[in-house]
Amino acid sequence: MGMSAETPDRSQLPLWQGYPYMFEGPARVVAVDAEGGVTLDRPLFYPAGGGQPGDTGVLEAAGREIRVADARKGEGGCVLVLAEGETPPEVGTQVLQRLDEDRRRAHMRMHTALHLLSVVIPLPVTGGQIGAEKGRLDFDMPEAPEDKDALEAKLNALVEANHPVSDEWITDAELEANPGLVKTMAVKPPMGSGQVRLVRIGTPEATVDLQPCGGTHVRFTGEIGPLRIGKIEKKGKRNRRVSLTFA
Secondary structure, X not given: OOOOOOOOOHHHOOHHHHOOOOOEEEEEEEEEOXXXXXXXXXXXXXXXEOOEOOOOEEEEEOOEEEEEEEEEOOOOOXXXXXXXXXXXXXXXXXXXXXXXXXXXXXXXXXXXXXXXXHHHOOOOEEEEEEOOOEEXXXXXOOOOOOOHHHHHHHHHHHHHOOXXXXXXXXXXXXXXXXXXXXXXXXXXXXXXXXXXEEEEEEOOOOEEXXXXXXXXXXXXXXXXXXXXXXXXXXXXXXXXXXXXXEO
């Protein structure tokens, strides 16, 4: 399948998407809503979505540190939810964003790990959640797998192979014409802008995984580190939940 959508200039993307390894950077406050939520012109903070939590961190403004407790999607793309008791900076204020780097890196590692989990368990995904220590995918899986240790060995082999992780773009129409790219039954791919971001693990010549995704990922699977498959829980007649932790 040819990927024909024009690749956006990374400098025009939100910083969290164009530069996921950037954990500190300047921005300007462009809006403050009635609840004190802050919108920045170049947000580093990932807004919660697709099972990945919003980033946390601080804004440095005029000699003070303002704690950011969450980041959510809003009209401006990303709204920062400040910790209780924090006073938002005024519109027009120049700030320095500093993410909680260890937490973001853990989310990047776990998000990529869950993509690999969907490779070793090639069944439709009905839900998922990413955490800094633990993640999970729910599968349309009538029967539990017989050999969990074998699945874990396959998963860690994909990690150790240190496959590259990259993104590319296709049009909404191309995605609609290739529904097999969508593994998730519960989460709709980020469509509507005319182009959709795909995350590829491996190379075009030797693809391990390719699916629509708006989240943040590591550059190589080796950065994930060893993984352990936890409990496989029954969550309904056909659904089973597979938990994943860093070993």
